[in-house]
Amino acid sequence: MTPKQGRRSSAPGVRGISAVRLPPGIGNGPAGQLRPATEQVRLSYVAALREYQAEGLYPDLNPVALSDPAAFRAYVHRIRQAADxxxxxxxxxxxxxxxxxxxxxxxxxxxxxxxxLTPALQRRGGHIGFDVRPSARNQGCAKRMLMAALPHAARLGLEHALLTCDVDNLASQRVIFACGGELIDRTDGILRFTLRTSVDPATTGEHLGETHP
Structure with a gap:
């Protein structure tokens, strides 16, 4: 799936941008890495897609088709290309x-x-969107992801990032507030937040990031 308006996307990482791994002190979940899309996690990605689809998410993606290495390789390429x-x-x-x-x-x-942002994305969608596979939720992954993403957003020239979520999405609200987000307004059941991208490296762990090509 590629980006359109405020739609969820499974699209890519930035070509040439390295991974960032946060130290264990940030959040409570697994100490993972924020990486561009990669073929190395094909089987795990397909398993996660089945979890999402059990909740009615990403119905346009075919886990059977993406199980094929060549199809997944092409999918990863499309995801990366969306950043160009x-x-x-x-x-x-x-x-x-x-x-x-x-x-x-x-x-x-x-x-x-x-x-x-388009006018539609300014109302709903914003600059940053995120989701965690069902089996990995409530482990601090979302906060870790968002904190690790802020330096990348800053490199794109975004001093403040706009994030949105539904008023009943309490989990996303907690993550955004925990990362320093400030509420802008509430309109038609949508909350809009602003989040500074230039945060203290001691808070994000950016200076301790491990990089990989």
């Missing part, structure tokens, strides 16, 4: 860099950073 601002996109779509949260070759979640 020189690629022609359909009207209403924007370049989007998506990272996967990975711990010991297990796919745990994804986070997307949209490089710019």
């Amino acid at each position: 601002s020189s690629v022609q996109l359909p009207p209403g779509w924007v370049p989007e860099s998506t990272f996967w949260w990975i711990a010991q070759d297990r796919y745990l979640g994804r986070l997307a950073i949209r490089h710019r």
